[in-house]
Structures are given as C-alpha cells and as structure tokens.
Amino acid sequence: MAGTPEGVRKAAATRLGLSLAEYEEHLDAGLLWCWRCREWHPAAEFATDRNRGRGRAAACRRTQNAAARHTYTPRARARGRRYVDARDDDRHQARRRVNHLVDVGLLPPPDSVACTDCGHLGNGPRHEYDHHLGYAPEHHEHVEVVCSACHHRREGARRG
Numbered sequence: 001m002a003g004t005p006e007g008v009r010k011a012a013a014t015r016l017g018l019s020l021a022e023y024e025e026h027l028d029a030g031l032l033w034c035w036r037c038r039e040w041h042p043a044a045e046f047a048t049d050r051n052r053g054r055g056r057a058a059a060c061r062r063t064q065n066a067a068a069r070h071t072y073t074p075r076a077r078a079r080g081r082r083y084v085d086a087r088d089d090d091r092h093q094a095r096r097r098v099n100h101l102v103d104v105g106l107l108p109p110p111d112s113v114a115c116t117d118c119g120h121l122g123n124g125p126r127h128e129y130d131h132h133l134g135y136a137p138e139h140h141e142h143v144e145v146v147c148s149a150c151h152h153r154r155e156g157a158r159r160g
C-alpha cells in the first residue's frame with residue numbers, strides 16, 4: 001500500500017509465506033489479508049481504520065461483527081466474595097476488578113488470548129484488557145483483549 005515502508009510489507013509477506021512480489025500482486029488487485037478468515041478479501045469488505053497503515057481494519061466486517069458478539073463478559077461470580085459497588089468513571093477500580101477476575105480465574109490471562117484488533121498472539125507486545133465501553137459502573141467488567149500497540153492506538157482514537 002502507498003506509504004507503507006517496504007520492510008513492513010516484506011515482513012507481512014514473509015508471515016504469509018509469500019514473496020514480496022506475490023504479496024504486492026494481491027494488494028494491486030485490491031485485496032487485503034484478513035487474519036481471522038486467514039484469506040484475502042476485497043478491500044471494501046473491511047471497515048475503514050485511519051489509525052492503521054493500510055487504512056483498513058485487520059479483519060473483515062463479517063468476522064469483526066461476529067467477534068464483537070463474543071466479547072468477554074464474566075457471568076459467574078467467585079462464590080462468597082462481596083464486591084463493593086462499582087463507582088462511575090473510576091478507571092482504577094475497574095482495572096483492579098479485572099485484575100482480580102484474572103487472579104481468581106474468571107478471566108483468562110490476557111497474554112493467552114489473541115489481540116482483538118490485530119490477532120497477535122505469542123512473543124512480542126504484551127496484552128492488556130481494554131475497557132472498550134468506558135468506565136460507567138455497568139461496564140466495569142466489559143473488556144476486550146488487545147496488544148499494547150493496539151491498546152495505544154485505541155486510546156489515541158478515543159482522545160480523537
């Protein structure tokens with residue numbers, strides 16, 4: 001894609017087992033790689049994302065919508081534990097609560113879950129729980145796993 005440094009395209013091609021020329025043939029044909037489907041789709045099937053080098057989301061709309069429905073919300077409560085009421089807009093309380101849910105095993109450790117935005121899993125950036133709906137009391141336990149790079153991007157986008 002225009003504006004994407006060659007090194008980045010080369011690394012992307014290698015990850016897919018393609019030569020740089022083969023990779024660029026796909027881009028020239030107006031196709032983009034979808035990490036969730038693990039296949040190429042026409043660019044129009046991806047939501048616009050100006051924060052990304054390629055200007056489009058990393059996964060197609062169809063799977064993004066499906067993934068959004070699977071956003072993790074813990075249902076079960078640790079037995080016998082009393083929670084203080086969630087305070088509105090208290091991000092520290094919300095984060096402590098999520099850390100606690102990880103500690104007691106009601107949420108998986110974030111590094112063990114693929115990044116919601118780019119699909120990253122394994123070595124490299126650490127993963128974090130993002131309060132993607134904000135810090136209203138009813139959303140303290142509504143979180144998505146993102147890698148630190150995507151988390152940073154999300155926070156930048158929220159600030160506008």
Ligand SMILES: [Zn+2]
Nearest residue numbers: 034037060063
């Ligand atoms: Zn797809």
Ligand SMILES: [Zn+2]
Nearest residue numbers: 115118147150
């Ligand atoms: Zn990511």
